[in-house]
Amino acid sequence: MARIMIIDDEKIVGDMARMSLEQEGHEVETFLSAAPALERLKQRQFNLVVTDLKMKGIDGLEVLKTVRELYPQTKVIMITAFANLDVAIEALRAEVHDFFPKPVKIKDLKESIKRAIGEG
Amino acid sequence: MDIIRSFLGKGKDKRRDLKTAFALFRGVLEKNNRALEIIADMGEKLGGGYLFDIVYVRGAYSELRRRVQESIREFDLLTEGRYGMAAAFDRIDKAIGDALFDEPAAGGGASVPLAVPFGSITWELRREAGGKNYTLSRLAKSAGLNVPAGFAITCLAYEQFMSHNGLSERARNAAGAQELSGLRKAVLEGVCPPALEEAVGAALKTLAGPPAADKKTGFLAVRSSAEDEDGSCSFAGQFETVLNVPATTADVLRAYKTVIASLFSERAAAYGRQLGYPPGLMRMSVGCMAMVDAQASGAVLASGGGFLINAAWGLGPSVVEGSAGADVFRIGGDQHSLAVVEKIPGGKETMYEAGSQGGIRKIETPEDLRDDAFCLTDRQALELAGVALRIEEYAGGRPQEMEWALGRDGKFYVLQSRDIPGTSVGGGAETGPEKAGGRPARKEFEGKNKKIFAGEGHVVQEGSVSGRVFLLKKAADLDRVPEGAILVARHDSPDYILVMPRISAVITETGTPASHMASICREFKLPCVVNVRGIMHAVSEGQEVTLVADEDGAILYDGRMLPVAGTAAGRQPVHRLFEFRKNIYIMRFISPLNLVGAFGEEFSPERARTVHDVLRFMHEKSVREIIGLSGQARRKGAARRLSLSVPAGIQVIDLGGGLKAGTGEARIEDVISRPFRALLEGMTAPGAWSNAPVALGAKDFLAGMVRTGRFTAMGGEFAGGNLAVIDADYMNLGMKFGFHFNVIDSYCSANPANNHIYFRFTGGATDITKRTRRIRLLEKVLGECGFTSSAKGDLLVARLSHLPCEDIMKALGQAGRLIAFTRQLDALLEDDSSVDRYAEDFLSGGYGPP
Structure with missing residues (x-):
């Protein structure tokens, strides 16, 4: 079971993800913006970070960069409501474990997480 | 065609031409269908299985809104603006807009x-x-x-x-x-x-x-x-x-x-x-x-297909607080005869009475009213169950928990009623991953550990968990309940909500399944057994135990037999999250269907409360508009009755090249329209159309009553009102059999790119569980025939397109057989496995029962 951080500026995304992933036995922390999440990352390592791409202030790409610097082994899953950013998606593929356009099927996310933590 | 032209040409001035009207009719249907698909898609995406955000909700609604407005434009042209649909939709649209953009939702614009x-x-x-x-x-x-x-x-x-x-x-x-x-x-x-x-x-x-x-x-x-x-x-x-x-x-x-x-x-x-x-x-x-001024009061709970009544003397708090030993009546039976199956007297040591200057007080119950002196006669218990049945009908079949009082005048009063959380129409509790602790079969536990009790008490919420006992001797000790504990207490109390996030089960010595605590345990899927006499002395503080509670009763074993149980947060169904409900709030203005009966004053644009209602209204009125126009055409011989070997009651309007020339009744041989002919051949295939009477169960009875106000479940074939509009390559058939509606629209030409079948099915006379099974059967068979489909509740939309004409016709033949075969089949689909059996039999050419 993994320690998972979720960052999305819409509360519903974090709430639903937390509830669904806690059911699987994961430990989940949610954040509504990147700044406090990055602060938390400095204190504690997570196995996986699920982050929204487009957020006010610090965006998902910056989160990705910071995670890479702090914990190269931590996996990142990116989600976004703006799925037509083909180029960005391609660029991200190399860096992120997975990428999902919203709405994200929770089953798919769970499976991706299993693969990320080496259970799938 | 000449007939139609003559009908049009000589029309008193504004009479629209049938062909134009039909094009508008198709337009309305197409846009409605698209809108219904968006609603179904939103239903799926917002159903709890997807992470979504407000951007999605707004985008999806904006697309839906566009389709509905397009449909309204054509509908207004078709019906010459007689219904004021735009105003009806604007009202709903405003409520949705307010909800989507966080405007105050109060009163939907009405002054409050x-x-x-x-x-x-x-x-x-x-x-x-x-x-x-x-x-x-x-x-x-x-x-x-x-x-x-x-x-x-x-x-x-x-x-x-x-x-x-x-x-x-x-x-x-x-x-x-x-x-x-x-x-x-x-x-x-x-x-x-x-x-x-x-x-x-x-x-x-x-x-x-x-x-x-x-x-x-x-x-x-x-x-x-x-x-x-x-x-x-x-x-x-x-x-x-x-x-x-x-x-x-x-x-x-x-x-x-x-x-x-x-x-x-x-x-x-x-x-x-x-x-x-x-x-x-x-x-x-x-x-x-x-x-x-209650002589007795209590609660009624829908339970196991019947009702469970709890009753205490005097005013209500005794029962819902779970403190008085209440009488219990178990009511069973069917729609013809409810019966008291079991009654257990409660101690009723105390009761509440109203003070003459206000307030209430708890008093000792007079000796002669205790124990075997039941608060209700059997007749009263049955009368009360009748009230509960009416409420359940009114709630669309959703199981209810209801609080009641019996006045000094001998009448029952309803004080409150609500859905039993975690249940759905059809009566079953939600099952699946959110069920606490999974459900290992009880035989897996047999013979391994010592039993502390077996079969005692009343199971409020099923589930199997292991944990350490925490004996709650006084309320103040609640603060000390440790994580994962099994709370054992003398009485039940809604105060336990304070610790529910961290405990894994509740067992109480007294209490009733009708108490507030019981409601909350069901709601949070927290395994719970009440009324287990002597439990406070049968276990000790910190003892490891395993509770197995299922429909057969509860057993408590000594020792840990299961891994650590999840706590309430992990058990929470996503649907209950505040944020989730806030975000899907708009769905209540979109998907429910309130305009069900197509007749009477209730069926009006003013009564439309949801987008679905608007679509339903337009559909019904468009069909009637076409029937009305075709009635005029029929009088001129433009619509012809179709004489088939089965009583399908179809009238046909031929827009050109669909029927052999002639007047009067047409026979199947006269049908030239390729798609229509293929469908009819399927419908009339030997054995497909069953006329055997079908028995309905109690829940079906309810379901039929709820939607119609009277019970006429079978024999309700809508003879004569089913209308097909066809030409050589095209058919649109709208059919109503009893309580279900079926629309088949197909184009079948030499160009595969233009060919399609659209199959929509909704409704039925039976309860939602059986109707849903029929939908699954249809979906399975159509899937085998190559259709792609989406189903939501009792609505199925299936499509097949871009195939050569002969493949389309073959699929229509199967669809025709299926329509005939499944007409009354829902009533026979008694369990989930029957769906597969019937589907397989049908696909191999048979018509069951397998």
Whole structure:
């Protein structure tokens, strides 16, 4: 079971993800913006970070960069409501474990997480 | 065609040409179909299986809105603007817009009163009046049940009270025990705005009326009805009720403050936290109802296809607080004869009675009313079950828990009714991953460990868990309950909500399945057994035990037999999250279908409450418009009756090249339209059309009654009203058999790119479980024939396109057989496995029963 951080500026995304992933036995922390999440990352390592791409202030790409610097082994899953950013998606593929356009099927996310933590 | 032209040409001036009308009709149908698909897709994406955000919701609705508006434009042209559809949709659109863009949703634009009599609570005011008050007003008005007269003090009044006392901001930021307690005090000491005093005074005057023998005139029960209460979260027992309040403005307002202060109780806050409710966000309406001078009272719970009645002497708190040993009646049977299956006397040592100056008091029950002296006669118990049955019918078959009082006049009064959380139409509890602790079969535990008890008590919520016993000897010890404990207590209490996030089960020595605590355990899927005599002495503090509770009863084993149980947060179904419900709030203006009967005053644009209603109305009226126009055409010989070997009652309008020339009845041989002919051949295939009568069960009976107001489930074939519009390559057939609707639209030409079949099926006479099984059967068979489909509840939409003509015709043949075969099949689909058996038999050319 993994320690998972979720960052999305819409509360519903974090709430639903937390509830669904806690059911699987994961430990989940949610954040509504990147700044406090990055602060938390400095204190504690997570196995996986699920982050929204487009957020006010610090965006998902910056989160990705910071995670890479702090914990190269931590996996990142990116989600976004703006799925037509083909180029960005391609660029991200190399860096992120997975990428999902919203709405994200929770089953798919769970499976991706299993693969990320080496259970799938 | 000449006939049609003559019909058009000579029309009195504005008569539209049938072909143009039909093109508009198709346009309306196409846009409606697209809109229904968007609704189905939104239903899926917002159904709990997807992470979504408001950007998605707004985008999807904007697309839906566009389709509906396009459809309305063509509909208006078709019906010459007779129905004012645009205005009806604008009203709904505004409510959705408000919800989507966080505008205040109060009253849907209507002006909101501070107090409103139950009789005047409209659908638009349901949020302002709160769920509980709205339900009661409906039960009195539409279901004709006895509900004490009363009025609601609205949520707007609450807002004004809070703002008048400078508490709004404080309430929004309330967190922590100290602040909550400060807020409660501030509310209790608060001053009511003069307008509220005036409104309550006026409402009391209207309530007074002439004195009635059955009421304890001059006293009221003041109860909470929070905005969301009794919606998908029960908040059972979380808020205060003040009974027997003298009907003066000052007394009622004092009680009012007590009730709204309970919004800030620690247990209500704990309950809200579990569902992600931000503190202080909920608004509260309060119901003030004439006090029933009750000789007995209690609760009724839908249970195992029947009802479970709990009854105690005097006023209500004994049963729902779970403290008095109440009488229990188990009612079973079918729609023809309800029967008392079992009755167990309760001790009834204490009871509540109304004080002559107001307030209530707990007294010792007179000896001769205890134990074997049941509170209800069998006849009364059955009468009460009849009331519960009517409420369940009224709730669309959803199992209910209801609080009642038996007046001195011998009449039953409904004090409150709500859905049993976690159940759906069809009666079953939700199953699946959210069921606590999975469900290892009970035989897996047999013979391994010592049994502490077996078969005792009453299982409130099923589940299997292991944990350490925490013996709750006094209420103050609640704070010490450790993570994962199995709470064992003498009595049940809604206070246990405070620890529910961290415990894995509850077992109590007394208590009833009708208590507030029981409701909350069911709601949070927390395994719970009540009324286990002697349990406090049978286990010891810290002992490891394993509880196995299922439909066969409860067993408690010594020792740990299961891994650590999840706590309530992990058990929470996503649907109950505040944020989730807030975001899908707009769906209540979109997907429910209220306009069901197509006749009578109720079927009007003004009654449309949802986008689905608007679409349904347009569909029905478009079909009728076409039937009306074709009726005129028929009189000129343009529509012809189709004579088939089965009684399908189809009229055909040929737009050109669909039928052989002729007049009078057409036979299948006269049909040239390729798609229509293929479909008819399937429908009339030997053996496909069964005329055998079909037996309906109790739930079907209910389901049929609920949707029609009378029971006419079978023999309701809509002979003569089914209309096909065809040409050489095209068919559109709308059919209504009894209670289900079926639309098949197909184009079948030499160009595969243009070819399609659209198959839509909805409704039925049986209960939703069986109807859903029929949908699964249709989906399975159509899937095997190459269709792609989406199903939601009892609506199925299936499509097949871009195939050569011969493949389309082959699929239509199968669809025709299927339509004939499944006409009454829902009633026979008794269990899930029958779906597969019938489907396989059908696909290999048979027609069951397998």
